[in-house]
Amino acid sequence: MPTGVAMRDAREQLFDAAERILLRDGPSALTSRAVTTEAGCAKGVLHRHFADFDAFLADLVLDRIARIGDQATALRKAAGTGTVADNLTGALTDLFGSVAVAIVALVTFRDDLRARLRRAGPSGIPVLTEATAMLVAYLTAERNLGRIAPDADVGTLAPTLIGAGHLLFADRKTTPPDTEAVRTLVTSVIAGVVEG
Structure with a gap:
């Protein structure tokens, strides 16, 4: 070199x-x-x-988590526009179509990295925790606008969407799911709470 x-x-x-x-x-x-x-x-x-390779990996994960913050801002601004299903479909596709699934695998694979990240941030699985918070904020905004039911449990809907989305995108060996597959997942999860 x-x-x-x-x-x-x-x-x-x-x-x-x-x-x-x-x-x-x-x-x-x-x-x-x-x-x-x-x-x-x-x-x-x-x-x-970087001090060592695990410090590099921790900074990589934190950098990619910061990108979720940018996505969360855009998603919150989308509340009240388009359809709830389309907004959630786009958010899940953007999230899991990126490196998020691989980051989750990396954090699961490396114990030292996971320990560092737990000291630096919230509990849970990095990336998935922040993605869940992003959907909670968006769904809360939509509930406040009356586009989802006032009694919708956004604290259950968000992790359900994140978990199902992660499973849908988790296979790195095949092609990623198409938009229609993601939309089908989303509409199934939110079917009971979307108004109109």
């Missing part, structure tokens, strides 16, 4: 390389050597920016 060549935004390049490996080969293939090779840089670049 060449040395002395400046990398633009090394952190993001390393994160993107790790994401490609996760999506292509799964969590067992994710090593510091694999990441730096994928990023096209010397191994020392990773250790210059």
Whole structure:
């Protein structure tokens, strides 16, 4: 590997390389050597920016969780527009069509990473916990607008949608589900609470 060549935004390049490996080969293939090779840089670049590989992985997960925050903001703004089913279908597709499923597998696969993340954030499974909170906020907004039943239990609906969505997208070896499959899942879960 060449040395002395400046990398633009090394952190993001390393994160993107790790994401490609996760999506292509799964969590067992994710090593510091694999990441730096994928990023096209010397191994020392990773250790210059992170204390160790688990610190790198923790920052990767936290960075991807922050992206859920951006998605949550957009989803809350969508409350009252389109249909509830379409908004939820889009949210689940965006969430699980990304690296989220692979991140969940990574956190499950690496005990040290899971322990670090539990010290840094809320309990539960990182990414899924934040995604559930995103759907709770959205469903609450829709309930307040009268588009779902006033007695709808959003605290049960949200994790049900996240769990079912995760299972639908979890198989990395086949093609991801199409929009209609995701919409069918969503409409089944929310059938009893959508108004109109």
